[in-house]
Amino acid sequence: SITKTKQAVEVLKKLGCGEELERLIKSRKIRQGKGKMRNRRYTVRRGPLVIYGEDKGVVRAFRNIPGVQTASVKDLNLLKLAPGGYF
Secondary structure (H helix, E strand, C coil): CCCCHHHHHHHHHHCCCHHHHHHHHHCCEECCCHHHHHCCCEECCCCCEEEECCCCCHHHHHCCCCCCEEEEHHHCCHHHHCCCCCC
């Protein structure tokens, strides 16, 4: 089970997401408009979605990687699988 962020980054790189992680780190930009004053200062592009069956430290390991999101199998919906769409 993955419990540390360092392990999570290694797993993503082994799966071939190394370039994607670099792209996400560079994508952190300052938001336009008044959102900056309302504690929504930065925007980050969306990256890989990690889906898990049981949370045994997985969410804690992946939450500090920018752009990487986690979701339980029970909590999946269309907007998490295909961001940018609507229904």
